[in-house]
Amino acid sequence: MADLEIRELRYFVALAEELSFSRAAGRLGMAQPPLSKAVQGMERKLGVILLRRSTRRVELTDAGRVLLDQARHVLDAAAAASARTRRAGLPQPRLVVAVKPGGDAGLLADVLARYHREPGHPPARVTVGGWGEQAAELREGAADVALLRDLPDHAGLDHEVLATQPRGVLLPRGHRLAGRGTLRRADLAGEPVPVWPPAGPRHALFRAALDHLPGAAAPEGPEVGDFQQLLEVVALGQGVAFVPLASAALHPRADLVCVPVVDISPSTVVVAWAQTSRSPSVAAFVRAATDAAADISGRHGS
Amino acid sequence: MADLEIRELRYFVALAEELSFSRAAGRLGMAQPPLSKAVQGMERKLGVILLRRSTRRVELTDAGRVLLDQARHVLDAAAAASARTRRAGLPQPRLVVAVKPGGDAGLLADVLARYHREPGHPPARVTVGGWGEQAAELREGAADVALLRDLPDHAGLDHEVLATQPRGVLLPRGHRLAGRGTLRRADLAGEPVPVWPPAGPRHALFRAALDHLPGAAAPEGPEVGDFQQLLEVVALGQGVAFVPLASAALHPRADLVCVPVVDISPSTVVVAWAQTSRSPSVAAFVRAATDAAADISGRHGS
DNA sequence: GGCCAGTGATATCCACCGGGTATTTATATC
DNA sequence: GATATAAATACCCGGTGGATATCACTGGCC
Numbered sequence: 001m002a003d004l005e006i007r008e009l010r011y012f013v014a015l016a017e018e019l020s021f022s023r024a025a026g027r028l029g030m031a032q033p034p035l036s037k038a039v040q041g042m043e044r045k046l047g048v049i050l051l052r053r054s055t056r057r058v059e060l061t062d063a064g065r066v067l068l069d070q071a072r073h074v075l076d077a078a079a080a081a082s083a084r085t086r087r088a089g090l091p092q093p094r095l096v097v098a099v100k101p102g103g104d105a106g107l108l109a110d111v112l113a114r115y116h117r118e119p120g121h122p123p124a125r126v127t128v129g130g131w132g133e134q135a136a137e138l139r140e141g142a143a144d145v146a147l148l149r150d151l152p153d154h155a156g157l158d159h160e161v162l163a164t165q166p167r168g169v170l171l172p173r174g175h176r177l178a179g180r181g182t183l184r185r186a187d188l189a190g191e192p193v194p195v196w197p198p199a200g201p202r203h204a205l206f207r208a209a210l211d212h213l214p215g216a217a218a219p220e221g222p223e224v225g226d227f228q229q230l231l232e233v234v235a236l237g238q239g240v241a242f243v244p245l246a247s248a249a250l251h252p253r254a255d256l257v258c259v260p261v262v263d264i265s266p267s268t269v270v271v272a273w274a275q276t277s278r279s280p281s282v283a284a285f286v287r288a289a290t291d292a293a294a295d296i297s298g299r300h301g302s
Numbered sequence: 303m304a305d306l307e308i309r310e311l312r313y314f315v316a317l318a319e320e321l322s323f324s325r326a327a328g329r330l331g332m333a334q335p336p337l338s339k340a341v342q343g344m345e346r347k348l349g350v351i352l353l354r355r356s357t358r359r360v361e362l363t364d365a366g367r368v369l370l371d372q373a374r375h376v377l378d379a380a381a382a383a384s385a386r387t388r389r390a391g392l393p394q395p396r397l398v399v400a401v402k403p404g405g406d407a408g409l410l411a412d413v414l415a416r417y418h419r420e421p422g423h424p425p426a427r428v429t430v431g432g433w434g435e436q437a438a439e440l441r442e443g444a445a446d447v448a449l450l451r452d453l454p455d456h457a458g459l460d461h462e463v464l465a466t467q468p469r470g471v472l473l474p475r476g477h478r479l480a481g482r483g484t485l486r487r488a489d490l491a492g493e494p495v496p497v498w499p500p501a502g503p504r505h506a507l508f509r510a511a512l513d514h515l516p517g518a519a520a521p522e523g524p525e526v527g528d529f530q531q532l533l534e535v536v537a538l539g540q541g542v543a544f545v546p547l548a549s550a551a552l553h554p555r556a557d558l559v560c561v562p563v564v565d566i567s568p569s570t571v572v573v574a575w576a577q578t579s580r581s582p583s584v585a586a587f588v589r590a591a592t593d594a595a596a597d598i599s600g601r602h603g604s
Numbered sequence: 605g606g607c608c609a610g611t612g613a614t615a616t617c618c619a620c621c622g623g624g625t626a627t628t629t630a631t632a633t634c
Numbered sequence: 635g636a637t638a639t640a641a642a643t644a645c646c647c648g649g650t651g652g653a654t655a656t657c658a659c660t661g662g663c664c
Contacts, residue, residue: 034623048391063391068437073578077379081372089350089365276375
């Protein structure tokens with residue numbers, strides 16, 4: 001049962017994505033024949049046909065689809081192993097915390113203070129990145145822990161919920177519903193929802209919108225790449241967006257209003273970490289985060 | 303940033319476990335010098351010292367400890383990739399369900415019926431294994447989904463709780479507390495707790511016992527390897543054990559009594575699966591399991 | 605304190621195989 | 635049926651993974 005090598009898995013992923021031996025070989029910086037041989041070797045070792053190929057078409061078998069998914073996990077894990085080991089070997093290792101601007105619900109300073117109060121843990125270094133990057137950073141070992149909103153459902157991450165925030169809908173000031181004090185989601189049937197981001201896994205706000213609008217009554221709006229574009233599209237009347245009320249308050253615009261929607265699930269602020277890197281320092285940071293959040297909500301509650 | 307190869311990670315894990323180049327080389331079926339060279343190559347590629355070595359002692363650096371942990375995850379993922387791909391390539395692929403005798407809370411038949419009712423999914427095959435094996439089977443890809451009690455906290459598994467069952471304490475019939483109708487955990491201070499299993503991650507019942515008994519008041523009892531041995535030890539008065547009441551009812555013995563303990567957390571029955579293998583079939587099985595559990599508890603509640 | 609046993613590092617060599625080039629084979633299109 | 639394109643086959647070469655032999659260092663022990 002000789003197992004597969006990392007190199008072979010990289011080859012296979014490239015091939016499965018390109019569905020062409022020549023193109024995949026080009027992307028890998030190698031010639032086509034050795035790629036053919038490598039894949040034949042994998043099929044021999046596994047005793048399984050991975051690709052149905054003629055001279056004109058290449059397509060994955062069921063087993064090939066499984067291997068594509070699994071290989072990505074292995075490659076992530078291998079990249080993470082290198083990255084985390086390198087970081088641990090630095091003269092002064094740091095706990096890398098990935099945050100998104102506005103995605104920490106104002107908790108970051110308090111969390112860091114609590115984390116540093118407990119001795120024996122490496123100092124924290126904060127990196128700022130857009131949504132989606134954080135999950136990738138955690139999985140690939142570039143970061144140890146992250147504060148973010150609405151965790152994507154990607155496998156491999158554990159999380160604790162720190163806070164929930166009610167969501168509203170962003171509307172242009174002149175919209176027929178802009179004057180209402182609160183809305184229910186049924187009111188929004190038929191409003192177009194901008195697609196965000198245009199490629200790859202959708203942003204949680206987008207998925208939330210689809211989940212919350214009744215049935216297929218939500219036509220897809222234009223594609224937007226970031227939050228600013230989203231605001232522009234809404235201002236132009238091309239779509240509506242579900243955002244946390246607190247987040248809307250951070251970006252006030254004269255031409256937009258944010259109306260609370262009472263019957264949709266709230267946005268969550270979470271602390272997340274890779275399931276494969278639960279070090280004592282990560283645990284300490286998570287504890288600091290949950291303590292800080294409990295303290296805040298307790299203070300609000302009193 | 304050339305990444306590490308699976309082969310190198312296997313070498314490193316063997317070396318880190320043996321802490322001896324010669325012994326590790328022996329275990330790997332190779333000679334000692336190439337192992338030295340391979341590890342030097344890894345350190346060169348990573349730019350990190352993994353082992354502090356003299357001619358008499360070998361010990362891991364901090365970075366080495368990190369890599370050991372990470373390498374195990376990569377090797378698990380790689381083994382799982384091979385296993386799952388092989389299984390998917392079989393003429394008639396199956397959904398492999400790992401169950402523990404008595405660990406399904408009587409749900410298995412109903413869950414299987416519901417799963418098979420939905421068309422389009424491969425037929426299920428049930429494998430029976432002891433506790434701990436199931437988690438390993440899921441991580442290594444030998445099984446797709448498992449019904450088990452008290453999920454170990456190993457990383458890499460997702461789960462949904464299907465049911466909770468109150469726990470009691472097993473006592474020999476002549477024990478000073480055996481006549482009581484119910485107990486509180488304070489009553490049990492000072493009772494010895496058998497260690498189970500003797501090596502590796504502890505069984506959830508054991509960890510629960512330590513969590514629930516006040517402070518360090520619980521001396522460790524003898525080591526036991528399985529449930530039958532645990533019953534023997536308790537019968538001999540060498541220790542006490544926390545078990546789900548339903549589980550105790552399955553193994554009635556004249557010389558043992560099970561007394562409910564009212565202030566400890568209940569045992570949970572969960573459906574679990576590897577985070578890295580969320581196929582539609584797994585999702586369908588999980589849905590069937592939660593539906594079946596909701597149905598049962600609903601029927602009991604009515 | 606010096607000898608010896610044991611262990612890791614170095615030196616050197618070989619064989620295998622990962623990868624390249626040239627060619628053949630098969631299929632879709634016109 | 636001719637042609638063009640892309641995967642498979644044939645063959646070759648160089649790098650490297652692994653083996654054997656040896657050196658160098660550490661630590662126990664008389």
